[in-house]
Amino acid sequence: xxxxxxxxxxxxxxxxxxxxxxxxxxxxxxxxxxxxxxxxxxxxxxxxxxxxxxxxxxxxxxxxxxxxxxxxxxxxxxxxxxxxxxxxxxxxxxxxxxxxxxxxx
Amino acid sequence: xxxxxxxxxxxxxxxxxxxxxxxxxxxxxxxxxxxxxxxxxxxxxxxxxxxxxxxxxxxxxxxxxxxxxxxxxxxxxxxxxxxxxxxxxxxxxxxxxxxxxxxxxxxxxxxxxxxxxxxxxxxxxxxxxxxxxxxxxxxxxxxxxxxxxxxxxxxxxxxxxxxxxxxxxxxxxxxxxxxxxxxxxxxxxxxxxxxxxxxxxxxxxxxxxxxxxxxxxxxxxxxxxxxxxx
Numbered sequence: 145x146x147x148x149x150x151x152x153x154x155x156x157x158x159x160x161x162x163x164x165x166x167x168x169x170x171x172x173x174x175x176x177x178x179x180x181x182x183x184x185x186x187x188x189x190x191x192x193x194x195x196x197x198x199x200x201x202x203x204x205x206x207x208x209x210x211x212x213x214x215x216x217x218x219x220x221x222x223x224x225x226x227x228x229x230x231x232x233x234x235x236x237x238x239x240x241x242x243x244x245x246x247x248x249x
Numbered sequence: 250x251x252x253x254x255x256x257x258x259x260x261x262x263x264x265x266x267x268x269x270x271x272x273x274x275x276x277x278x279x280x281x282x283x284x285x286x287x288x289x290x291x292x293x294x295x296x297x298x299x300x301x302x303x304x305x306x307x308x309x310x311x312x313x314x315x316x317x318x319x320x321x322x323x324x325x326x327x328x329x330x331x332x333x334x335x336x337x338x339x340x341x342x343x344x345x346x347x348x349x350x351x352x353x354x355x356x357x358x359x360x361x362x363x364x365x366x367x368x369x370x371x372x373x374x375x376x377x378x379x380x381x382x383x384x385x386x387x388x389x390x391x392x393x394x395x396x397x398x399x400x401x402x403x404x405x406x407x408x409x410x411x412x413x414x415x416x417x418x419x420x421x422x423x424x425x426x427x428x429x430x431x432x433x434x435x436x437x438x439x440x441x442x443x444x445x446x447x448x449x450x451x452x453x454x455x456x457x458x459x460x461x462x463x464x465x466x467x468x469x470x471x472x473x474x475x476x477x478x479x
Contacts, residue, residue, distance in 0.1 A: 146418030154300060161342055164329050228327045231344040 148246050155239040158232045165229035172222055177207065177215035188212075254345040255391075258303065261323060261348070262393045268317045270368065271395065275385050277351065277378075278304035281397045282426065284388040288400060289433050295426075301347045306381055306398075309352050311367055318369030323348075330370075336360040338373040353378035376413070377454075380406040383446055401443045404430035405450070408458040424465045431470060444477040 175192035178201075188207040194200050258280075265271040276284070280303050282295035320330045320341060328341040328348070339362070341348040352363045354374035362371035381398040388397055398406065407427040414420040434443055447455065455478060462471035 146421065149416065149418040150300060157301065157342075157347065158344070160331070161329075161344055164331060164342060168329060224327050228344055235344060 148243065151239055151243050151246065155236065155243065158235040158239060162229055162232040162236060165225050165232060169222065169225050169229070172218055172225075175202070175215075176219050177204065177212060254301075257326065257343065257345045259391045259393065260326060261303075261346070262390055262395060264322055265319075266393055268322060269315070270313065270317060270319070271393070273308065273311060273313060275306040275308070275381060275396045275398060276303070276390075277306045277381050277398060277403075278302060279426075280304075281403055284390060284395070284397050285400050285403075285430070287388050288386070289437065294433070295429075301345065302349055303346050304349045304351055306351050306353075306378055307365060307368070307372055308382055309363070311365065313367040316367050316369070320369055333373075336362055336373075337371070338362050339370045341370075349373065351375050351378055353382070355379075377406060377409050380409065380446075380450075383449060384442070399442060399446070400430050401434055401439065401446045403427075404434070405443075405446055405458060408461045409450075409454055411461050412457060424461060424467075428462075428465065428467055428470060431474070435473060440477065443474070444479075447474060447477050448479055 175190040178189050178191050180187050180189060188204040190202040190204050192200055192202065262271060265274065279299045282299070286292050286294050320328065320339075323341060326343065328343045331340045331342045332338070333340050338349070350365065350368070350370055350372035352365075352372045352374055354376040358376070359374065361374075363374050364371050380402050383402050384399040385396040386399050387394045389395070397403075404427040407423040407430075411420050411423040411427075414423060431443065434440070447458075450458070459471050459475060462468070462474065
């Protein structure tokens with residue numbers, strides 16, 4: 145059984161996956177919507193990081209419930225894609241180690 | 250099989266079943282081997298390394314009553330749609346499993362994907378896939394009945410496609426699996442099914458299968474198979 149070739153094929157697949165999840169993450173709108181209560185009124189802000197990595201709050205004013213739901217969905221999707229990308233990266237590390245070990249035998 | 254991978258496969262199959270698509274599909278590729286353990290009633294069989302590809306063969310014409318969009322159906326599980334190669338075959342990728350859809354290549358050879366608007370995707374055309382559709386059997390994946398090719402069809406198909414494989418390791422793996430399966434089928438007196446399938450092959454297909462066995466040094470198996478020709 146050609147273990148090396150199978151591992152190499154799987155490595156290629158994981159590398160492709162990592163790239164695809166990164167692309168999908170880039171496509172998602174940045175930031176998370178947070179609600180702040182000031183003097184009994186609810187205001188929405190978009191929390192995001194600027195290019196220097198600093199957290200920024202952008203005032204969004206009154207936000208429709210559909211928009212709130214959309215941001216919640218995006219947040220969930222972002223978390224899921226990050227998890228799956230991390231999984232692909234873990235596989236890449238494992239497969240590279242396995243290929244190195246196999247070459248050393 | 251790893252637990253998350255197994256659970257994800259079950260969930261994919263459950264969703265396809267709920268949408269009433271699963272009865273139309275035939276699971277092919279290395280995942281069938283896992284299910285053949287049930288057929289042969291031996292859990293220790295086929296422990297060989299398996300890739301993440303899970304291939305579904307779609308019989309054409311596909312007479313689905315309701316359209317469904319499979320990429321949308323599986324999106325919330327984290328599957329992404331990927332277009333493979335220059336031809337652009339669709340593949341649904343996930344770190345645990347990669348789904349591909351296949352249809353039999355009929356007529357002139359072409360790289361063009363086969364559109365399946367009823368499923369919201371396209372499929373790769375592959376030569377000789379009709380063999381896998383000759384005698385599908387139902388086996389259980391957890392609590393989900395799923396159609397797979399009869400092991401005789403699977404084995405003979407592997408021998409038929411082996412010479413077309415570009416990668417030597419895939420060719421070797423095909424022959425290795427086919428030889429093991431045919432050995433198991435003969436051991437449980439399943440010759441009538443092998444005979445039935447093999448005799449549906451054209452003369453040139455049978456010749457290819459027998460030649461592959463000679464090249465692999467499986468002379469006694471070649472003889473047993475040749476004896477089945479009527």
